[in-house]
Amino acid sequence: MKILYLDPIVRSKTSHNYRYYNGVYDELVKMAEVHLCGALITDLHDYIFKAGFKPDVVVFGLGWFNHGFFGVVRNLNIPSICILFKPQNNLSDKLKFCADNKISRILTPLPQYKKYEKATGIKTELFPYGFDPEIFKSRQVQKKYHIGFSGALHENKHYPVGAFQTLNIRTKIGKFLQHEADLNVFWHSSDDKPSRIKDYEEYARVINSSLAWIATPAAFGDITPRYYEAAASNTLLLCQKVEREYEHIFRDRVNCIQFEPDLSNFQDVINWIKSDPDEAFEISTTAAQDFLTNHTWEVRAKQLTKIIQGAL
DSSP, rough: EEEEEEEESSSHHHHHHHHHHHHHHHHHTTEEEEEEEEEEEEHHHHHHHHHHHOSSSSEEOTGEEEEEOSSBBBBBSSSSEEEOTTTTTTHHHHHHHHHHHOOOOEEESSSHHHHHHHHHOOOOEEOOBOOOOSSSSSOOOOEEEEEEEEOOOOOSSSSSSSSSTTTTTHHHHHHHHHTTTTTTTTEEEOOOOOOOOHHHHHHHHHTEEEEEEEEEEOOOOOHHHHHHHHHTSSEEEEEEOOGGTTTTTTTTTTTTTEEOEEEETTTHHHHHHHHHHHHHHHHHHHHHHHHHHHBBHHHHHHHHHHHHHHHO
């Protein structure tokens, strides 16, 4: 199988800080003949002539739309897969691109994937993120914090109205935890300064040193890589109740603990963590093995190859 992978972000300075761009690609190259192209391609025949590479399928990666191109790729007459990412940015243009180019299959981590299928008429499948087990794993470090969180607050103006199910839930959680005097909390969150730990090793160590780690959805319910990274680290994943489309992955009281979007049961969850840390550890241990088996980037790449074979 010959795959042309179109993505200007893969193996770039940006993907050094946001490694999920590389996740599937780095594993896919171990399984198939993959040609990576970061340049904008508007004519497939022209590209094949110049590159001397004739693919069986074209994959438009997470970063493809970073080109700002939403037009027609001429002579795209072979099966094609488009991974739809960040719907808050130019969603209608992205869907139009898929429809106009007669994309064979749309993949997305967004739970609204059936809506995108209806809008385009193109078969659309849920394609979750994964994680790197070489970084996110049990490191046998002492638990220093009861609860940890790192990320943006999402109070800025970069997202359209309705992008989040519950407005400012991260801010509300932060303020709630400030009043829990008997909890040692790691809180690294802001919209005004770097709000994530950029060094992946440091990030992984902090997660490992926390009994529980909080994850909430990104824009439009996007279940981000942090969910998988926390669960794989033998740290209890403490997350907002997931959409129905993700219930087969995140199972409350089995491999994570979920709280209501309005935080109506958040105090109960916190009290439970305080009173029964052994059960919390047991759930986190179960989750680490589950995610190592079912949700690595290698697993996602294998899933992608099966999807491609079905499209050929």
